[in-house]
Amino acid sequence: MMAVKKRFIFSGRNYCLLLIAVSLIVSGYILMTGGSNSGGNEFNNEIYSFRRITLAPVILLAGYALIIQAIMWNPKTSSSNGNYLSGKV
Numbered sequence: 001m002m003a004v005k006k007r008f009i010f011s012g013r014n015y016c017l018l019l020i021a022v023s024l025i026v027s028g029y030i031l032m033t034g035g036s037n038s039g040g041n042e043f044n045n046e047i048y049s050f051r052r053i054t055l056a057p058v059i060l061l062a063g064y065a066l067i068i069q070a071i072m073w074n075p076k077t078s079s080s081n082g083n084y085l086s087g088k089v
Helices: 012-032 050-072
Strands: none
Touching: 012 050
16 A cells, blocks of 8 residues: 655645734734723723724734735645646645
């Protein structure tokens, strides 16, 4: 019998991209969090800061876009006869 070589679905580059994307998403949510009110009757104007309204959502969108890229990334592998396939066996 011929031994079947098992391969992972993703390559090392996919996992690196996924790690970077997850860290971007976590940092985006951390940037979105903020201070609390000391009393219940006063309004905190810090909720409308640039960091929460603009920067955090842009970082989150970049992280989600990178996750899609990491999942869709398919490195070309060579077959035994020298032809290049798109990762399909």
